[in-house]
Amino acid sequence: LEAKVNVTFPLTPGERSRGYEVRIGPGLMDDLAGHLRSRCPAHRYAVITDSNLSPLFGERVLEQAREASGSADLFVFPAGEANKNRERWAELSDQLLTAGFGRDAAVLALGGGVVGDLAGFVAATYLRGLPYIQLPTSALAMIDSSVGGKTGVDTPAGKNLIGAFHQPELVVADIDTLRTLPQPELRSGLAEAVKHGVITDAEYFDWIVSASPAILDLAPEEVVRVVERSVRIKAFVVGEDEREGGVRKTLNFGHTIGHAVEALSGFTLLHGEAVAIGMVVEGVIGEKTAISDAGTADRVRDALRRFGLPNHVPRDMEADRILELTRVDKKARAGRVEYALVERIGTASRGTGSYGQPVEDEVVLAAIEACRG
Ligand SMILES: NC(=O)c1ccc[n+]([C@@H]2O[C@H](COP(=O)([O-])OP(=O)(O)OC[C@H]3O[C@@H](n4cnc5c(N)ncnc54)[C@H](O)[C@@H]3O)[C@@H](O)[C@H]2O)c1
Numbered sequence: 001l002e003a004k005v006n007v008t009f010p011l012t013p014g015e016r017s018r019g020y021e022v023r024i025g026p027g028l029m030d031d032l033a034g035h036l037r038s039r040c041p042a043h044r045y046a047v048i049t050d051s052n053l054s055p056l057f058g059e060r061v062l063e064q065a066r067e068a069s070g071s072a073d074l075f076v077f078p079a080g081e082a083n084k085n086r087e088r089w090a091e092l093s094d095q096l097l098t099a100g101f102g103r104d105a106a107v108l109a110l111g112g113g114v115v116g117d118l119a120g121f122v123a124a125t126y127l128r129g130l131p132y133i134q135l136p137t138s139a140l141a142m143i144d145s146s147v148g149g150k151t152g153v154d155t156p157a158g159k160n161l162i163g164a165f166h167q168p169e170l171v172v173a174d175i176d177t178l179r180t181l182p183q184p185e186l187r188s189g190l191a192e193a194v195k196h197g198v199i200t201d202a203e204y205f206d207w208i209v210s211a212s213p214a215i216l217d218l219a220p221e222e223v224v225r226v227v228e229r230s231v232r233i234k235a236f237v238v239g240e241d242e243r244e245g246g247v248r249k250t251l252n253f254g255h256t257i258g259h260a261v262e263a264l265s266g267f268t269l270l271h272g273e274a275v276a277i278g279m280v281v282e283g284v285i286g287e288k289t290a291i292s293d294a295g296t297a298d299r300v301r302d303a304l305r306r307f308g309l310p311n312h313v314p315r316d317m318e319a320d321r322i323l324e325l326t327r328v329d330k331k332a333r334a335g336r337v338e339y340a341l342v343e344r345i346g347t348a349s350r351g352t353g354s355y356g357q358p359v360e361d362e363v364v365l366a367a368i369e370a371c372r373g
């Protein structure tokens with residue numbers, strides 16, 4: 001049942017090898033030691049996790065890390081996006097310094113995207129960079145955030161504004177961990193998988209729609225398949241474009257509106273829920289600008305419905321406010337908002353040559369109104 005995906009990058013001068021393996025399957029957490037020894041050997045491991053995951057999996061991962069190196073310590077911070085900040089980054093870094101972690105150490109990031117980003121940023125900066133391993137435990141982290149090497153923290157000015165690119169040595173996604181993940185978190189993470197189908201692979205899109213009941217039931221075969229295919233897509237896209245100049249922008253489908261809706265909800269909407277709404281609106285924007293085939297937005301909406309995800313813009317969200325918030329998105333360049341749109345299910349639009357497409361305000365406003373419940 002296990003799947004493996006290799007993430008590779010073009011070599012830059014002086015580099016001998018670049019890239020890492022993503023292992024996906026059931027029971028992998030109790031079979032870590034050997035992989036740690038071969039893929040990320042260290043004299044000491046720092047296991048960083050949050051307060052929800054520590055009681056669930058902390059001891060098991062520590063045990064494996066100790067078996068691999070003889071020495072490992074657990075560092076726990078309070079769960080939640082609000083803790084993905086510089087204060088927690090400083091605390092964790094200080095705790096590692098106090099515990100005497102040196103350059104021969106490595107970091108294990110055990111958790112969802114918050115742990116992955118924060119622990120990854122600690123690893124990226126500690127003694128100018130320690131190797132690290134991602135052990136994603138949420139659907140979002142397995143499908144999206146554990147691959148690509150983006151690490152960082154939020155600031156009062158916005159999300160993910162301070163960070164670094166730092167690629168892991170290995171990613172191990174034990175799908176059994178999803179059994180304790182709250183249902184809304186599961187559904188929200190799967191929104192990104194639907195997105196992967198929409199932007200690159202019509203066959204994957206059709207499969208994920210038909211397999212949605214099994215996936216939501218956590219049937220192992222289907223879950224391994226969805227994580228594997230999404231990781232393959234993300235790995236291909238980020239491998240082509242490690243630092244986001246071109247094709248990586250296609251991953252932003254649904255996110256220009258999605259980020260605005262997420263912020264406007266005061267973050268009561270989960271990221272994937274907001275992105276689901278964003279994908280429907282951006283599907284309609286695509287149709288209104290004749291970039292997307294007619295019927296594209298309806299197919300996206302139907303897929304999201306099957307995953308129990310929202311697909312209408314909430315009535316209390318004013319279109320003007322959403323539009324305003326799209327302009328402060330960090331992906332806006334020189335104040336110009338560029339949408340990542342699709343031609344049809346399975347094919348991203350190349351836009352103006354860089355996969356981004358400016359859209360008239362009137363079109364955005366009309367698309368938002370067309371997506372009211
Ligand atoms: N680096 C990237 O490329 C990238 C991409 C997308 C998102 N992100 C980031 O990811 C974060 C969101 O990730 P997330 O949705 O995983 O959030 P999260 O890490 O906060 O996890 C969601 C909640 O589920 C809990 N949880 C996670 N796994 C669990 C499990 N197996 N059992 C029980 N509880 C579990 C967590 O403790 C948390 O309360 C955001 O900060 C976002 O910016 C990063």
Ligand SMILES: [Zn+2]
Nearest residue numbers: 192255271275
């Ligand atoms: Zn996203």
